[in-house]
Amino acid sequence: MKKHLLILVTIFLPLLLSAQAKKPTIMVIPADVWCTANGYMMEFENQGVTSRIPDYHRAVQEDMDLVNTITKVGELMAERGLPLKDLASSIRSINQANAENEMTVSRTSGSSISETPLDKLLSRAKADILVELSWKINTVGPKNSVTYTLRGIDAYTNKQVAAAQGTGAASFSAEVPVLIEEAVLQHMDNFISQLQAHFDDLLTNGREITFEVRTFDNGSGASLEDEYSGQELTEIIDEWVAQNTVEHRYNLTDATEDMMIFEQVRIPLYRPNGMPMDTRHFANELRKYLKKAPFNLTSKVLTKGLGKAIVVIGEK
Amino acid sequence: MTQKLLLTLVMLFAAFSISAKDDKVEPLTYEIEGAGTGVQGTYLVKVTVISKKSKITEDLIARCAVHGVLFRGFSNKELRQHQKPLAGSAMAEAKHADFFKDFFKEKGIARNYVASVNSSRQVVKSGKEYKISTIVTVNKEALHKDLETAGIIKGLNSGF
Structure with missing residues (x-):
């Protein structure tokens, strides 16, 4: 009798423990427009065609405001129970793969593997939702304000599933990092509520x-x-x-x-x-x-x- | 005998009147608007309570602020601020009426999520009523977390 019970428990316990849908993964990346405006783009040749793509690696290494903003968004998302995948860590993992790919050449022509860094980022990090982040400092006389945009893109369907955008009140005295932090705090709840609606839709449909x-x-x-x-x-x-x-x-x-x-x-x-x-x-x-x-x-x-x-x- | 009957009647009416007083839910009449960006985990809002009395309790202001944050949301054109209601919509209140009846009762739990900002109270007489405005800080993170734990609102990881 005990043996039967043990068998039943062994069969059903893993089912009960794992009967949860896969939680969507989210990663914050700087938007292309932000990378262009701040000089974090690089050119590369893909089968004879020159393409410009964002240099995420240099951006996270050199731009303190970007790192602070990504960290703040991550902190707020974690507070709501959904920690983010970290861009910097993902890039480190991609670099490892790059090093391996660079050693891989074809036997006949010696050609190396062709793949854009964005392809690698998407395939390596496997983030379900990419949150594109951008901001712009507006200066009118002594006053500064921040125009801030946050867009949640489903990495596979390429649909915009959540967004928050707006320009904050102008300030004489506040420093730029403070204005950016205020913008993040001000817009995050609306962004999360749209993300919540998207998740509800996933669960229903x-x-x-x-x-x-x-x-x-x-x-x-x-x-x-x-x-x-x-x-x-x-x-x-x-x-x-x-x-x-x-x-x-x-x-x-x-x-x-x-x-x-x-x-x-x-x-x-x-x-x-x-x-x-x-x-x-x-x-x-x-x-x-x-x-x-x-x-x-x-x-x-x-x-x-x-x-x-x-x-x-x-x-x- | 008459005394006994009278006593029974008095007790019966007293019980009814006490129960009627308990059931009576004072409607919250107020306006709410944004008052800037609060520190992390909080909302800074200006609540204007409309009352027949010029002096109102902090408890009433707090209940109005939490009610507004949960079911009305707030905005401020000057500050370019817009915040959706934390609980989704006013429908959430009707859906969980039993929970919110206790939550918003006088000196109820709602009071705990609000810190009043000192010396910001303004009283304006408008007809037969008074408009009492105060800027308050609502601890929205704690509010969200507690309502999520109580199953009233959903968290981002609900269902996954």
Whole structure:
């Protein structure tokens, strides 16, 4: 009897302990416009095209106001129970990866890996929400004021989910760091209440992800137009997505014989067994479905952060 | 016998009148606006209580300030300040009526979240009423935390 009880506890305890949705991660970064205005941009060449991108590393090393502001925002968010991912620490981790990538070259041409620092930041830090921060000091005669903007961007859907913006009252005597601190304190609650509304929406309508189905060009001839019992594979996958999304909420934005792109796909936060659902698991469910008869298709699941999954049909 | 009946009647009426007095919730009549940016974890607000008396208690001012911060929010055009209500909206008050009845009663818990700013009280007579204005500091962080613990408002990590 005791043995049975122990087995039951062993099975159900992990389920009970982990039956919580994944908490969204948030990171504050300086907005591009702030980096440009303060000279923290760098140029790099990406396959022959010159691009300008923010130099976050130099910004967090050299700008005390930025560090103070990020710290203050982090402190206020932590007080509300949601600590932030730290930009400076994330950059250190990226630098480690950079060092490793620099050692990686192709065997035939000796080419190195091409990737923008923003790609690396997003993929390494895996922040669900990037909070873009910028401010500008306005000077009229002896008076100073601060125009402050805070934007919460969903890193995977690229939607603005929360924002706070405004210009504070002008002051004769207050120093710039004090004006910035006042701006942060003044706008943070409104920003958090919008973020709260976004989280409420996640909990009610499911997590929004982007989802793609593609085929490997390996000569196997696998196509999304292949028919099974009179139905094309595109129709079958479309129906599967409809059945597995919250209130059938999704948008099939593009479909060809080689790819299907689903956007605004609302996946449930929990699986039927109570465990948390994520993008990889959602994509894996489709992979398993396609592996079964009558399809018998082998597929590979690729994920990009928490919000994007690609199922590539044809091989592993 | 008559005395006994009279005593019973008096006790009955007394019980009713006491219970009626207890149930009577004095409506909070006030205006609220921003008065600048408070130090971290606080709101600095100007509360104007509209009353028939020129002298009102700090308790009433405190209750009005906390009520305003929770359900009305506040703004100030000059200071370019706008703050949404901490509890979401006035609907939250109706939803948790039982909790807030105790919370906002005279000398209730609400008083603990307010510190009055000294010598800032202004009294203006307007018709038959008085408008008594005071700048007060509301400890919004403690207020938020306590209401979150009581399950009245949600925290950012609720549900995750």
